[in-house]
Amino acid sequence: MKTKTKKTDWFYSPAPESTDHIQINRKNDLFIDGKFIQPKKGKYFKTINPANEQKLADVAEADQSDVDKAVKAARTAYDKVWSKMDPAERGKYIYRIARLIQERAREFSIIETMDGGKPIRESRDIDIPLVSAHFFYYAGWADKLEYAFPGKKAKPIGVAGQIIPWNFPLLMAAWKLAPALATGNTVILKPAETTPLTAMKLAEIIQEADLPPGVVNIINGAGKTGQALVEHPDINKIAFTGSTDVGKLIMKSVAGTGKKYTLELGGKAANIIFEDAAIDQAVEGIVDGIFFNQGHVCCAGSRLFVQESVAETVISKLKDRMESLIVGDPLDKNTDIGAINSKMQLDKIKMYVDIGQKEGALIHQSSCSLPEKGYWHAPTIFTDVSQSHRIVQEEIFGPVLAIQTFRTVDEVIAKANNTPYGLSGGVWTDKGAKIFQVSKAIRSGVLWANTFNKFDPTSPFGGYKESGMGREGGLEGLMPYVNLV
Amino acid sequence: METFVNRIDQVGVQERVARLFSRSIKKESKINALHTVLSMIDLTTLEGKDSPGKVKQLCYKAVHLHDQFPSLPSVAAICVYPTMVPIAKKALENTNINVASVATAFPSGMASLEYKLNEVKMVVADGADEVDMVISRGKFLRGEYTYVADEISAVKEACGKAHLKVILETGELVTLDNVRLASDIAMKAGADFIKTSTGKVSPAATPPVVLVMLEAIRDYYKKTGKKIGMKPAGGISKAKLAIQYLVMIKETLGQDWLHADLFRFGASSLANDVLMQIVKQSTSVYQSANYFSMD
Numbered sequence: 001m002k003t004k005t006k007k008t009d010w011f012y013s014p015a016p017e018s019t020d021h022i023q024i025n026r027k028n029d030l031f032i033d034g035k036f037i038q039p040k041k042g043k044y045f046k047t048i049n050p051a052n053e054q055k056l057a058d059v060a061e062a063d064q065s066d067v068d069k070a071v072k073a074a075r076t077a078y079d080k081v082w083s084k085m086d087p088a089e090r091g092k093y094i095y096r097i098a099r100l101i102q103e104r105a106r107e108f109s110i111i112e113t114m115d116g117g118k119p120i121r122e123s124r125d126i127d128i129p130l131v132s133a134h135f136f137y138y139a140g141w142a143d144k145l146e147y148a149f150p151g152k153k154a155k156p157i158g159v160a161g162q163i164i165p166w167n168f169p170l171l172m173a174a175w176k177l178a179p180a181l182a183t184g185n186t187v188i189l190k191p192a193e194t195t196p197l198t199a200m201k202l203a204e205i206i207q208e209a210d211l212p213p214g215v216v217n218i219i220n221g222a223g224k225t226g227q228a229l230v231e232h233p234d235i236n237k238i239a240f241t242g243s244t245d246v247g248k249l250i251m252k253s254v255a256g257t258g259k260k261y262t263l264e265l266g267g268k269a270a271n272i273i274f275e276d277a278a279i280d281q282a283v284e285g286i287v288d289g290i291f292f293n294q295g296h297v298c299c300a301g302s303r304l305f306v307q308e309s310v311a312e313t314v315i316s317k318l319k320d321r322m323e324s325l326i327v328g329d330p331l332d333k334n335t336d337i338g339a340i341n342s343k344m345q346l347d348k349i350k351m352y353v354d355i356g357q358k359e360g361a362l363i364h365q366s367s368c369s370l371p372e373k374g375y376w377h378a379p380t381i382f383t384d385v386s387q388s389h390r391i392v393q394e395e396i397f398g399p400v401l402a403i404q405t406f407r408t409v410d411e412v413i414a415k416a417n418n419t420p421y422g423l424s425g426g427v428w429t430d431k432g433a434k435i436f437q438v439s440k441a442i443r444s445g446v447l448w449a450n451t452f453n454k455f456d457p458t459s460p461f462g463g464y465k466e467s468g469m470g471r472e473g474g475l476e477g478l479m480p481y482v483n484l485v
Numbered sequence: 486m487e488t489f490v491n492r493i494d495q496v497g498v499q500e501r502v503a504r505l506f507s508r509s510i511k512k513e514s515k516i517n518a519l520h521t522v523l524s525m526i527d528l529t530t531l532e533g534k535d536s537p538g539k540v541k542q543l544c545y546k547a548v549h550l551h552d553q554f555p556s557l558p559s560v561a562a563i564c565v566y567p568t569m570v571p572i573a574k575k576a577l578e579n580t581n582i583n584v585a586s587v588a589t590a591f592p593s594g595m596a597s598l599e600y601k602l603n604e605v606k607m608v609v610a611d612g613a614d615e616v617d618m619v620i621s622r623g624k625f626l627r628g629e630y631t632y633v634a635d636e637i638s639a640v641k642e643a644c645g646k647a648h649l650k651v652i653l654e655t656g657e658l659v660t661l662d663n664v665r666l667a668s669d670i671a672m673k674a675g676a677d678f679i680k681t682s683t684g685k686v687s688p689a690a691t692p693p694v695v696l697v698m699l700e701a702i703r704d705y706y707k708k709t710g711k712k713i714g715m716k717p718a719g720g721i722s723k724a725k726l727a728i729q730y731l732v733m734i735k736e737t738l739g740q741d742w743l744h745a746d747l748f749r750f751g752a753s754s755l756a757n758d759v760l761m762q763i764v765k766q767s768t769s770v771y772q773s774a775n776y777f778s779m780d
Contacts (some may be wrong), residue, residue: 009772010517010735010743121507280700281497314706324736333509361780430492 009099012326015333017120022110028059030066030220031203033073034213035200039067045220048197049328049337050117051374060197062219067188069468070217071248074159075234076188081183083156091142092183096209098135101128104205108198111332112170115197117339117375118293120305120331128228130455131174136471137457138178141478147184156184157260158236161229166341166399167296168191173199175472176239177216177459183481185237186215190229192242192443194342195221205431228251235259239480241298244395244421244466262470262480264298264462266395267423270416271452272406275309277428281450283317285428286401287453291325291379294340295399298467299424301452303392306411308405315383315403322366322379329371334378336401340375349377349398356382356391361402369401387418395421409434413441422464445471490705491669493697495659502692505736506729515728519763522727522755523550523620525715525770526744527585529753530565531592531684539780540569544576546780551760554767560756561745562615566591567608574612589640592654594619594685598636605643616640617650622657625667633667634674641675650678650716650749655694656686656695664694668701678714682753689719695730699737705725712741718751724762727755 027044029036039402044058082090101108108131109247118127145154154322160180164172168190180187191199194421203218219225223246230238231255240250241264271289273282289301331339340346357363361382370376381401385392392402406412416425424446427438441446445462450452455461460476462468470480510518529548531540540563547560551702563573564584573584586608590596605616618640624632641649651671655664668703671679682689695717702713715734727750734742742748757777765771 008730009740010521011514012508012510012511013514015511125507276492278492278494278497281494282500284497284501333507430494450497 008070009484010363012334014329015329016329017110017113017333018415019110019114019331022107022294024057024111024114025106025200026057028057028196028200028220030060030062030070031200031206031216031218032066034211035218036203039063045193047115047194048113049374050194050341051371053373056115057197057224059200059220061221062225063221064228066219067225067232069433070188070219071159071234073214073361074188074217077212078156078159078186081212082186082215084428085184087143087145087184087233090182090184091139093209093211094135094139094142094178097211098132098139100209101132101135102204104201105132106199108170108330110464111201112198113338116169117330117341118165118193119335119338120333121335122293127168127171130457131170132170134171134174134178134457136462138182138477139177141475142182145478145482148478149482149484150286152262152484154183154478155305155485157187157235157481157483159392160185160187160239160481161232161235162187162239163226163229163242164189164191166195167293167298169195170202172196172241173202175477176241179472179477179479180239181215183478185481188217188219188229188235190219190221190226192222193220205340228259230254236481237261242263247468262462262472263468264470264472265423265466265468267298267300267396267420267463267467268303268395268419268421269299269301269424269426270303270305270412270424270442272412272416272428273304273306273310273314274429274431274434275307276430277310278450279310279314279317282428283314284319285426285450285452286314286318287321287325289426290401291337291399292453294337296341296345296397297448299453301424301426302396302401302402303416303419305415306402307401308407309432311405318381319364322381325368327366327370327376327378327381337379340377340398343375345397349396349400352391352394352396353380356385356389356400356402357390359385359389361385361389361391379395387415393419398434409438416442420466423462423467424448441455458477491701493665495661495693498661498693498696502696503734503735505696506692508729508732510728510732516763516766518728518731519724519759519766520558521743522750522759525749526560526601526756527562527564527749528717528756529561529563529684529751530549530719531587535566535569537569537572540565540572541576543780544582546778547577547582548580550675550756551764551777554763555668557763564617564751567611568605570608570611570613575687576752578602583614585617586610587617587619587683589618591619592685594621595623598639600634601645602639605640609643609645609647612691613647614699615650616644617652618754619652619654620667620671622654625658625663630666630670634670637671637674637676648677649675650680650714651676652683652718653698654683654686655681656688661693661697664697665701668698669705671703671731672705672713676713678716678749680716680751682717682719682720684719687734690717690721690739692729692733696733696737699733701737706738712747714747714749715742716749716751721750721752722754722758724755724759727759
């Protein structure tokens with residue numbers, strides 16, 4: 001055969017999503033009682049783009065008196081309007097919000113990516129489509145609660161304080177708002193201080209949808225604002241997603257007050273690869289499990305267990321696959337891994353990577369180059385680890401995977417459960433019976449079989465043990481927002 | 486025989502394909518890709534009604550893809566039926582374009598081994614640089630893997646210096662598990678290339694099938710250090726799809742396989758669509774199909 005000699009290196013040209021048409025308000029006020037108002041003390045904090053450390057906007061910080069104002073607006077809206085409204089009418093408002101989000105999906109994805117650092121591929125294909133899907137799903141329940149709880153009357157609880165994290169900002173807002181509104185509650189939502197911008201855009205949509213004033217109020221601030229909200233005497237229910245430490249504080253604070261609460265906290269999920277799994281697809285599942293959203297995922301598959309007969313193959317394939325992950329500009333459509341959400345989080349990840357090495361674990365990182373400005377971390381795996389390592393026990397919330405091998409089914413079940421957490425897990429095998437055997441034995445709220453990190457509004461999500469209590473999503477997601485009489 | 490079974494999860498493969506195909510290839514990278522695609526094409530005519538005249542025209546086209554753009558690469562090879570090999574060989578004298586011939590009772594493979602080997606020897610004697618054989622799908626589906634492997638080895642021997650492409654006819658193998666097993670058998674038995682389809686069975690090359698075969702090639706390379714080539718054939722007529730396949734190669738096998746020595750497109754109408762895109766990239770407007778020769 002005549003061979004051709006010319007060889008070319010082929011690289012993808014930059015393919016950045018255009019931001020020309022995106023309008024980010026330089027100054028964002030509090031959204032209370034249907035209006036944008038300035039905070040009482042006039043204090044603002046800045047939010048930056050973690051990919052380049054440039055300031056995006058100023059955001060109003062709510063103090064105690066602003067929280068009071070928001071709770072009062074929510075209480076009035078609850079008493080006078082929302083709890084009394086015909087459920088079908090409530091549903092119409094929620095449908096309208098869902099449609100408006102769909103119409104402006106591109107704008108939301110771009111802002112989510114700029115404010116939070118996640119790749120545009122994820123905000124465009126996963127976050128924002130799921131946001132509208134959640135509103136659509138719960139809009140449907142609004143006038144069908146009698147079918148959700150046969151023989152009972154589902155009454156709303158009242159005013160809900162909702163505190164959401166920075167890893168899926170708008171999606172977590174949707175998870176919390178949609179069921180609360182569908183069941184007739186009014187809400188004060190507090191986004192995380194590093195990612196407030198999409199929630200403020202949502203406030204615009206809520207105005208546009210003509211939702212009665214006070215039904216949804218959005219205030220910003222850090223821990224202190226959250227604390228004021230949690231401790232407010234006129235709040236009936238707290239919904240929190242975030243760290244286990246803060247979750248514990250919230251539990252203490254609401255103890256004895258009669259406030260209802262749901263907590264969605266940390267995780268350290270076991271992702272289990274059996275020797276009879278489809279190996280190439282399982283490797284994709286490992287990548288999705290730990291590198292999705294830079295590993296800022298409470299249900300991330302951060303503990304990998306590989307059966308010893310295939311361990312060498314799996315780890316070698318994983319290392320190859322890590323080399324093909326594109327790390328860089330989150331707005332580039334080809335980026336797989338974006339920026340770490342904040343300096344604080346990057347420091348925490350680095351601390352754990354340091355601990356892992358000091359503990360004697362074997363580190364391997366992809367050889368990708370990282371941008372100079374902004375907060376970045378290369379995809380990282382650790383082998384030679386044991387259950388006693390801190391990087392196996394504690395949640396890192398970054399692109400860092402700890403890999404152990406195992407020999408028997410019983411051994412891996414015991415190790416998978418040997419953790420204070422119990423949020424999610426994964427099992428990879430070609431044998432259906434083994435899927436059932438393992439998934440029944442593992443104490444976690446979600447268990448994926450031959451896939452990982454899949455979300456759907458119809459499916460309940462939540463944890464055991466220190467991963468939290470209560471479920472969000474699905475029919476079960478209605479329960480924390482109703483009193484059944 | 487293969488002792489370790491490589492299992493394939495179809496849903497996972499489809500997800501991976503969707504992810505790979507969502508890569509955005511623009512500007513410089515698109516122009517480079519279009520040129521690379523052209524250089525990888527096996528310009529093909531495999532019809533019962535093929536005539537010496539048609540084959541000569543195709544050979545001329547292979548050398549003169551679009552003379553208005555002088556810097557274009559030529560295609561990799563011309564792929565024809567055995568009786569057309571001498572004609573193609575003559576028409577492509579003094580070019581660096583290979584002549585590939587289908588053989589082994591293409592497309593069905595329903596003939597004796599003796600018949601197949603004679604056919605292979607004939608096309609090689611006539612000057613074929615590459616031989617595209619078909620596997621015995623009936624035997625494979627009955628589980629007679631040793632027969633299939635032995636047959637490939639025998640054909641490989643008959644090929645002599647000619648390169649052997651082994652057509653799995655994945656449309657008849659039905660499952661991705663079968664595609665993987667057939668790929669493993671073919672590579673071990675001596676294939677220089679593995680090829681999806683004859684183009685005579687639907688579906689021909691599908692993205693999940695191509696991905697599974699590329700993964701098989703990758704694993705074989707890791708195990709043996711031997712680089713096996715890949716040729717999807719049939720149903721690839723658009724430049725966009727061809728570029729998506731380049732993404733799949735790059736991210737599965739790496740840069741080395743982005744070359745006509747290790748990757749080919751078996752296609753008849755792909756070249757003109759690629760040419761149309763290349764012209765569009767430089768003029769910003771699409772020309773009608775009438776501006777591209779239809780040989």
